Amino acid sequence: MYPADAGRDGVDHPVLVRGPGAGSEPAEYEDMLRQWASxxxxxxxxxxxxSGDYMVDALDWLEDRNTAPSSPLHSHLDLSEVAFGGHSRGSIGTFDVADEQRLETTVHVAGGSFDGNGPDSLRNPALYIGGDEDFATSNMERDYTHTDVPVWFNVLDGTDHILATRNGQHIITSWLRWHLADEEFRRTQDFLSPDCAFCDLGDVTYKNW
Structure with a gap:
């Protein structure tokens, strides 16, 4: 999905490549995908x-679309501002390719690595979102312990595995606007301060900033 007025006034658009959870399809997240496109x-x-290979392939395809004169995205992508992310299995796939050199950040929702080694591939700031009723949160907590890059982690109140993306949707939006759209005010307003905008939604921890 892309903004209806892609390229208007010479704007180049950052890129989010995202994987849904196991057994689900992008259509089940359509309203959220459209919101991020907006x-x-x-x-x-x-x-x-x-495996996150499909994410790398998707980014390669988008690079091709950016150079194809027939594409509605021709010359309208900012390929220096790219995020990979996903929910559950989509998060695990993101860990798999988090060392992709074109990335600025990764987003991991309700999807900790199975062996605790997922964070070894991280090279850029990472957003972790879990839920206090989510079976995957314990793996995410272990990943957080092993994370050496700047990371922000919110275990959302009243949130299970399925609802983690929806309940964290606006956190993800703000994170992308900070890291891909360079809205630096969000650093303290929304994330890295004791009274941050999202700190009352759950148990927040962060490190390495």
């Missing part, structure tokens, strides 16, 4: 796998 991001999503 903020000026080009959003690509397909059925996920634990």
């Amino acid at each position: 903020h000026g991001f080009v959003v690509y999503s397909e059925v996920s796998s634990s």
Whole structure:
């Protein structure tokens, strides 16, 4: 998905490549994908796998679209501002390719690595979102312990595995606007302060900033 007025006034659009949870399809997240597109991001999503190779392939395809004169995205992508992310299995796939050199950030929702080694591939700031009723949160907590890059983690109140993306939707939007749209005021307003905008939604921890 991409903004209806892509390229208007010479704007180049950052990119989010996102994987859904196991057994689900992008259509089940459509309203959220459209919401991120409305903020000026080009959003690509397909059925996920634990390998993130499809994310790299998607970014390669978007690079081709950016250079194809027949594409509605021709010369309208900012390929220096790219995020990979996903929910559950989509998060695990994101860990798999988090060392992709074109990335600025990664987003991990309700999807900790199975062996605790997922964070080893991280090279850029990471957003972790879990739920206090989510079976995957314990793995995410272990990943957080092993994370050496700047990371912000919110375990959302009243949130199970399925609802984690929806309940964290606006956190993700703000994170993308900070890291991909360079809205630096969000650093303290929304994330890195004791009274941050999202700190009352759950148990917040962060480190390495």
